[in-house]
Amino acid sequence: xxxxxxxxxxxxxxxxGLPTAVNPRVVEAVNAGQPLFSEPDLDMLxxxxxxxxxxxxxxxxxxxxxxxxxxxxxFHQDRSPNLDYIDLAADAIAPVLVSGNVVILESTSPVGTxxxxxxxxxxxxxDLRFPSSRSSEPLDVHVAHCPERxxxxxxxxxxxxxxxxxxxxxxxxxxxxxxxxxxxxxxxxFRTDAPTAELVKLVExxxxxxxxxxxxxLSLICDQLGLNVWRVIELANRHPxxxxxxxxxxxxxxxxxxxxxxxxxxxxxxxxxxxxxxxxNDSKPKFVVSQIRERAERFKRPVVACxxxxxxxxxxxxxESPAIAITSQLARCGEERILVADPNLTALPQELATxxxxxxxxxxxxVRQADIVVVLVAHTPFRxxxxxxxxxxxxxxxxxxxxxxx
Ligand code: SAJ
Numbered sequence: 001x002x003x004x005x006x007x008x009x010x011x012x013x014x015x016x017g018l019p020t021a022v023n024p025r026v027v028e029a030v031n032a033g034q035p036l037f038s039e040p041d042l043d044m045l046x047x048x049x050x051x052x053x054x055x056x057x058x059x060x061x062x063x064x065x066x067x068x069x070x071x072x073x074x075f076h077q078d079r080s081p082n083l084d085y086i087d088l089a090a091d092a093i094a095p096v097l098v099s100g101n102v103v104i105l106e107s108t109s110p111v112g113t114x115x116x117x118x119x120x121x122x123x124x125x126x127d128l129r130f131p132s133s134r135s136s137e138p139l140d141v142h143v144a145h146c147p148e149r150x151x152x153x154x155x156x157x158x159x160x161x162x163x164x165x166x167x168x169x170x171x172x173x174x175x176x177x178x179x180x181x182x183x184x185x186x187x188x189x190f191r192t193d194a195p196t197a198e199l200v201k202l203v204e205x206x207x208x209x210x211x212x213x214x215x216x217x218l219s220l221i222c223d224q225l226g227l228n229v230w231r232v233i234e235l236a237n238r239h240p241x242x243x244x245x246x247x248x249x250x251x252x253x254x255x256x257x258x259x260x261x262x263x264x265x266x267x268x269x270x271x272x273x274x275x276x277x278x279x280x281n282d283s284k285p286k287f288v289v290s291q292i293r294e295r296a297e298r299f300k301r302p303v304v305a306c307x308x309x310x311x312x313x314x315x316x317x318x319x320e321s322p323a324i325a326i327t328s329q330l331a332r333c334g335e336e337r338i339l340v341a342d343p344n345l346t347a348l349p350q351e352l353a354t355x356x357x358x359x360x361x362x363x364x365x366x367v368r369q370a371d372i373v374v375v376l377v378a379h380t381p382f383r384x385x386x387x388x389x390x391x392x393x394x395x396x397x398x399x400x401x402x403x404x405x406x
Pocket of ligand 1: 252
């Protein structure tokens with residue numbers, strides 16, 4: 001069956017979601033064709049979309065055929081999920097919903113959230129019929145979950161090419177949601193129910209977290225045994241059925257370090273491995289700080305160059321960045337003078353800018369002044385640092401970038 005989709009209202013226009021979207025500065029920037037974060041090809045597409053009047057940002061949702069909710073789902077201090085932004089999005093779209101609409105939740109969500117969204121909308125709009133997994137009555141508004149899966153820096157391509165999972169509260173909901181993705185998707189669509197789709201997304205990120213934890217645990221073991229973890233992994237991966245990921249300074253970003261907790265909070269007694277992986281990854285920044293402090297002991301007042309602050313290579317996103325946690329812990333607990341360099345940033349973030357022993361400088365300037373060079377993010381430009389500039393200094397490489405020299 002055909003369900004024509006002419007207008008789509010996206011709630012949440014950036015990775016800070018709804019609170020950002022209602023900010024007049026963001027609305028102006030998007031309407032002027034300027035994205036608020038850098039992502040290959042996004043600025044060009046945004047300019048084209050706004051110029052052709054295919055995209056318009058507003059501070060309040062407007063009537064549309066389909067509504068896509070893409071707001072953040074952080075956790076509370078006790079690591080239980082915080083669904084406030086989804087609730088705010090529901091409250092914002094409820095007044096403009098009409099019969100025939102489809103509402104799609106794209107935010108990564110704990111199992112049960114899509115049905116909870118439908119219940120909230122039904123309460124706000126008693127004049128419309130919303131879906132329930134317990135009933136197959138005809139509906140006015142369809143509700144489904146279609147979790148996003150794109151990798152930062154490859155977002156534009158992956159958005160079109162990746163396969164998508166569509167979890168409808170009912171079969172009809174999945175069918176209606178599919179019509180939205182058929183407009184642009186080249187990857188395959190797989191239909192399922194909403195709770196399965198919710199868990200699939202969480203499982204994807206938890207699987208990556210567990211695999212990174214394995215690599216991080218290997219880095220701790222190799223440190224104790226005096227072995228090169230990068231070489232060990234490189235050689236182990238020559239086995240046809242072994243594919244170990246890379247250790248690093250810890251796991252950052254707003255997804256992989258957060259989403260496994262949504263599974264843990266749904267089944268606390270049955271998530272020993274997922275929890276242990278989170279703990280291994282969360283403990284890695286502290287380990288890197290202790291490595292730096294140990295090597296710094298032999299200097300009177302060491303100058304430490306921290307290379308990289310973002311949560312992963314070649315992005316400008318600093319959310320939950322282990323590199324920031326390491327730099328900040330180091331600055332707070334020691335005598336060290338810290339020089340920070342990051343080719344993807346123009347200044348220190350607020351939490352480091354207020355520390356008197358931390359300053360921001362250009363990469364080679366930081367390296368040349370340093371007694372100890374700490375590689376925290378394997379940004380591509382760091383690969384151009386001349387080898388001899390590193391070999392004559394103490395180097396602590398949390399990323400494997402300098403393994404190319406060995
Ligand atoms: N990392 C390692 N070692 C590795 C790989 C990554 O330490 O071998 C670290 C990175 O440095 C970073 C963190 O893990 O700090 C996460 O980076 P990432 O590149 O693995 O993932 P994200 O957070 O940028 O994006 C993930 C992706 N999920 C999966 O690959 C399963 C993406 O497809 C999702 O759309 C995204 O989460 C999301 O929004 O959920």
